Amino acid sequence: MKYIDHHAHMVSRTTDDYQQMALTGCVAVTEPAFWPGWDRSGPESVEDYFRQLTGFEPRRAAQYGIQHYTWLAMNPKEADDRELSREVLKRIPKFLDSPTVLGIGEIGLNRVTRNEIETYREQVELAIEYGQLILIHTPHLEDKYKGTWISVDVLRGYPEIEPGRVLVDHAEEHTIEMILADGYWAGLTLYPQTKISPQRAVDIIERYGPDRICVAGACDWGPSEPVAVPKFALEMRRRGHSEALIQKVIFENPVLFLSQSPRFKIKPGANELVPAAVI
Amino acid sequence: MSPLGATELVDEFFIENRTRLLEIAAFLDRLDRVEGGARDFRMRAFDEALKILSGPSKNRVNEIQMLLSDPVTKPLEELDRKSALGAYDHWRREVTS
Numbered sequence: 001m002k003y004i005d006h007h008a009h010m011v012s013r014t015t016d017d018y019q020q021m022a023l024t025g026c027v028a029v030t031e032p033a034f035w036p037g038w039d040r041s042g043p044e045s046v047e048d049y050f051r052q053l054t055g056f057e058p059r060r061a062a063q064y065g066i067q068h069y070t071w072l073a074m075n076p077k078e079a080d081d082r083e084l085s086r087e088v089l090k091r092i093p094k095f096l097d098s099p100t101v102l103g104i105g106e107i108g109l110n111r112v113t114r115n116e117i118e119t120y121r122e123q124v125e126l127a128i129e130y131g132q133l134i135l136i137h138t139p140h141l142e143d144k145y146k147g148t149w150i151s152v153d154v155l156r157g158y159p160e161i162e163p164g165r166v167l168v169d170h171a172e173e174h175t176i177e178m179i180l181a182d183g184y185w186a187g188l189t190l191y192p193q194t195k196i197s198p199q200r201a202v203d204i205i206e207r208y209g210p211d212r213i214c215v216a217g218a219c220d221w222g223p224s225e226p227v228a229v230p231k232f233a234l235e236m237r238r239r240g241h242s243e244a245l246i247q248k249v250i251f252e253n254p255v256l257f258l259s260q261s262p263r264f265k266i267k268p269g270a271n272e273l274v275p276a277a278v279i
Numbered sequence: 280m281s282p283l284g285a286t287e288l289v290d291e292f293f294i295e296n297r298t299r300l301l302e303i304a305a306f307l308d309r310l311d312r313v314e315g316g317a318r319d320f321r322m323r324a325f326d327e328a329l330k331i332l333s334g335p336s337k338n339r340v341n342e343i344q345m346l347l348s349d350p351v352t353k354p355l356e357e358l359d360r361k362s363a364l365g366a367y368d369h370w371r372r373e374v375t376s
Contacts, residue, residue: 080358111363113355141363145348153352174344200340206281238291240282 001025001243003229003250004266006258007106007135007169007189007216009034010068011052015060017219017226022064024230027251027266029061030069030258032106032135032169035077037221043087046074050091054098069264071105071135072096079110079119089122096130102261103127105135106169109147112139117150124158133261134166135187138175140194148175152182165260167214172196176204180212185257189218190228198228198235205236210245214254303329320368 005021008029021029031053040046053070061068072095074088095101104127109116127134139147151168155161163183171179171186172195179186188201196204201215217228225231229250236246258264281288310322318326328343336342349367 077361111355111358113358117354139363141365142347142349142367143363146352149352150354172344173340174348
């Protein structure tokens with residue numbers, strides 16, 4: 001079994017987690033830019049984070065034979081700060097030529113404020129201007145339905161966007177239909193408490209089929225699982241699903257979506273170890 | 280659809296869901312032992328969710344998701360806090376609207 005975790009905040013994880021992921025068949029991760037759990041002091045701090053995502057982290061992942069790609073954005077948790085957001089957005093284009101950048105993400109809403117929506121629009125327009133894939137974060141818990149509804153509604157105002165080049169992440173039972181209905185990809189992020197469990201993710205595959213759905217661990221600095229995707233695969237097996245269907249969801253689907261960026265290429269023998277000296 | 284039939288699903292998953300059921304029961308008993316004042320909107324939503332669980336619906340998870348969700352599609356004018364609380368206060372909305 002091999003898999004791709006399209007949403008993993010690896011800067012918050014230890015190298016032991018890379019090892020566990022490699023041992024369970026992970027060949028590639030994609031890391032959206034996000035909030036570190038506390039507000040940054042200014043745009044320079046965010047720019048350093050972008051340097052970490054595009055420079056250091058791919059080398060750290062390579063020690064375990066895992067390809068590391070990234071997405072750049074002003075994250076939704078700080079997007080209400082318009083001044084910081086404007087400064088961060090000015091700094092993104094110079095990183096877009098980096099060989100491991102796949103697109104703009106994770107953009108979107110947190111508490112669904114007017115400022116957050118304005119920052120979200122500007123990031124959608126940045127993605128359009130530079131021809132980038134888009135990865136959208138949807139809010140948590142009671143804000144998810146409202147935030148997903150508005151996120152999708154805003155995209156309808158940009159007819160130049162191809163829905164198949166957008167993945168709307170953190171989908172749950174009450175938001176999956178509105179995402180798939182407009183032609184977007186949906187991400188199911190497997191989380192111990194605030195998102196979706198492997199069991200409920202399998203329910204969604206059983207109800208809606210496997211097309212345009214990816215699963216990820218969304219591991220970060222909080223309670224989360226770097227090996228959530230293999231746990232999803234195990235749950236699929238317990239429910240009697242075929243290995244072919246499991247491979248479609250955890251490997252072939254993310255390859256299909258991510259390969260729309262010319263930079264995303266799975267190398268043959270991607271899970272072979274490389275010497276630690278590359279760091 | 281699940282490749283497993285009803286009997287197979289119960290055989291495979293009964294024990295872990297029995298555990299979840301007892302965890303909820305224990306949580307409610309724990310609250311009863313310490314309860315001093317009125318329960319807030321989160322526990323009111325929890326109680327409503329329990330009614331959905333024991334009802335005839337075949338779409339329980341969606342109904343509970345929407346019970347816990349902010350159903351309004353109007354943005355907040357200003358940021359009030361960073362994090363969500365887990366349940367929407369439908370009862371406050373009824374009072375203020």
